[in-house]
Amino acid sequence: MRKLLGGATALFGLVVALLGGWMLVRGPFLGGPALEAMPMLAALTAFLVGVVIFFRGVVRWAGVGARI
Numbered sequence: 001m002r003k004l005l006g007g008a009t010a011l012f013g014l015v016v017a018l019l020g021g022w023m024l025v026r027g028p029f030l031g032g033p034a035l036e037a038m039p040m041l042a043a044l045t046a047f048l049v050g051v052v053i054f055f056r057g058v059v060r061w062a063g064v065g066a067r068i
Contacts, residue, residue, distance in 0.1 A: 003061055010057025017050030 023043035027034040035043065059065050 002063070006057050006060030006062075008057070010054050010061055013050050013052070013054030013057050015050070017047055017054055020044070020047030020050055 020043050023035070024040065024047060026032050034040075
C-alpha cells in the first residue's frame with residue numbers, strides 16, 4: 001500500500017510539474033504571448049511545488065529515508 005501511495009504521489013507531482021513547466025515555456029518558446037507577472041509566478045510556483053511533490057513520492061515509493 002505504501003508503494004502504491006508513493007507512486008500515486010509521484011505521478012501527481014509529475015503532472016503538476018509538467019503542466020506548470022508547459023505554462024512557463026508555451027509563450028516565449030512556442031510562439032505564444034508571454035504570461036503576465038502574476039500568472040507567470042503562479043506557473044513557476046506550480047512547477048516548483050510539483051517537483052517537490054514528485055521527489056517526495058519517489059522517495060516514498062523507493063522506501064528510502066527515515067520512517068517517522
